[in-house]
Amino acid sequence: MFLISVVGVAAVIICFIVPLNGAASRGLSGIGYIKAAKCNFILNIMGIYSTVDDIINRRRNRLKLPQKKDQVAVITGGSRGIGLEVVKKLLKCEMSVAIGCRNVLSGEEVVKKIREDGILSGDVKVYHLDMESMTSVREFAVKVKADYPKIHVLINNAGIMFAPFKLTGGDDPLNPVMESHFSVNYAGHFLLTHLLLPNLKNAGQEDIQHARVVNVSSIAHFAGDINFEDIASEKCYMPGAAYAQSKLAQVLFTRHLEKLFQDSDIPIHVYAVHPGVCDTDLFKGTYIKKAMPWLVHFFFKHPARGATTIMFPAVAPTAESLGGTYLSNCEVYTPSASARDDTKAKELFNYTCTLLGIEQFIPQVL
Numbered sequence: 627m628f629l630i631s632v633v634g635v636a637a638v639i640i641c642f643i644v645p646l647n648g649a650a651s652r653g654l655s656g657i658g659y660i661k662a663a664k665c666n667f668i669l670n671i672m673g674i675y676s677t678v679d680d681i682i683n684r685r686r687n688r689l690k691l692p693q694k695k696d697q698v699a700v701i702t703g704g705s706r707g708i709g710l711e712v713v714k715k716l717l718k719c720e721m722s723v724a725i726g727c728r729n730v731l732s733g734e735e736v737v738k739k740i741r742e743d744g745i746l747s748g749d750v751k752v753y754h755l756d757m758e759s760m761t762s763v764r765e766f767a768v769k770v771k772a773d774y775p776k777i778h779v780l781i782n783n784a785g786i787m788f789a790p791f792k793l794t795g796g797d798d799p800l801n802p803v804m805e806s807h808f809s810v811n812y813a814g815h816f817l818l819t820h821l822l823l824p825n826l827k828n829a830g831q832e833d834i835q836h837a838r839v840v841n842v843s844s845i846a847h848f849a850g851d852i853n854f855e856d857i858a859s860e861k862c863y864m865p866g867a868a869y870a871q872s873k874l875a876q877v878l879f880t881r882h883l884e885k886l887f888q889d890s891d892i893p894i895h896v897y898a899v900h901p902g903v904c905d906t907d908l909f910k911g912t913y914i915k916k917a918m919p920w921l922v923h924f925f926f927k928h929p930a931r932g933a934t935t936i937m938f939p940a941v942a943p944t945a946e947s948l949g950g951t952y953l954s955n956c957e958v959y960t961p962s963a964s965a966r967d968d969t970k971a972k973e974l975f976n977y978t979c980t981l982l983g984i985e986q987f988i989p990q991v992l
């Protein structure tokens with residue numbers, strides 16, 4: 627009993643003081659250290675919870691891939707990690723897949739490898755996309771819209787975690803200054819969803835199956851808060867808090883947008899999904915991966931299983947009635963209290979529209 631208590635207390639202390647990340651915080655003072663410790667604690671605890679949950683619910687995380695010939699899926703960050711595994715599954719569904727990634731040549735190499743490995747169904751095109759630049763997001767959207775008049779599935783997957791402090795954009799009013807997690811994980815996807823709306827709507831069918839937008843969020847959103855006073859973390863930067871803020875923003879966006887679509891009878895559903903704690907490059911540079919790579923390899927979910935979790939809202943017929951929800955392991959989970967705050971969701975939505983120069987998120991012509 628004594629030993630269990632000592633281990634328990636030590637574990638709690640470690641959760642508070644050991645940040646998951648290697649990147650440095652900036653501008654911390656007084657209360658900032660307490661906030662950083664609280665954020666680390668929640669990230670560590672939720673990470674452990676999710677890892678256990680992924681193991682326990684392994685059997686639920688299953689999906690029979692439906693045939694979706696002639697349907698189109700667009701995915702950001704599809705050439706590595708979980709996104710790459712999602713691309714393989716979309717192709718197995720015989721879909722046409724548009725991948726947005728930073729390095730088109732390496733994306734095309736990845737596609738070649740997929741084909742060599744025997745996945746020959748579906749077709750796939752690789753486009754340049756850098757989510758740190760809203761100009762790049764706009765260019766990507768123009769090309770994809772021209773090539774695919776109907777888009778059935780949009781998977782907002784690209785992401786960064788625990789990156790060093792960086793401000794993106796600023797060269798153009800339509801490419802505003804943003805903190806990099808906010809830009810890559812949330813705002814770039816917000817803009818992309820807005821720009822692809824006409825094509826998503828074209829694909830959505832009122833009575834059969836709506837088009838679907840899947841926001842790949844994270845259980846890390848439980849540690850998040852939307853800090854409207856310093857949303858770009860210029861005064862005080864904590865990598866964990868910046869990641870958690872962007873992931874919370876994705877869940878708030880999901881819930882608010884689903885309501886807007888329902889209110890306007892637009893045949894598109896929006897989902898937020900936590901893919902599980904997966905062994906990918908996202909953890910590169912974290913203490914856990916450096917110190918105990920075997921532990922990560924052994925206990926974390928394989929990216930292919932994380933991809934199944936994302937495929938569920940993207941293509942499963944049974945997900946049709948689950949628009950606006952937060953999912954993991956092919957089931958609905960309750961998101962954090964902050965993520966369920968409708969007032970905050972609306973405030974963030976309006977803030978982001980103003981920031982990105984979007985006058986009407988849902989154009990009247992739709």
Ligand SMILES: NC(=O)c1ccc[n+]([C@@H]2O[C@H](COP(=O)([O-])OP(=O)(O)OC[C@H]3O[C@@H](n4cnc5c(N)ncnc54)[C@H](OP(=O)(O)O)[C@@H]3O)[C@@H](O)[C@H]2O)c1
Binds near residue numbers: 702704729844900907
């Ligand atoms: N792994 C996990 O345990 C976990 C848990 C919860 C949520 N997630 C979420 O799952 C998603 C995928 O993560 P992952 O684990 O597969 O990570 P990953 O292996 O590091 O892959 C990240 C992907 O995002 C792309 N990306 C990063 N910055 C970009 C930018 N500026 N512009 C365009 N694309 C960019 C990368 O493309 P490049 O090849 O161009 O770098 C890569 O394809 C992320 O949104 C992440 O937050 C992951």
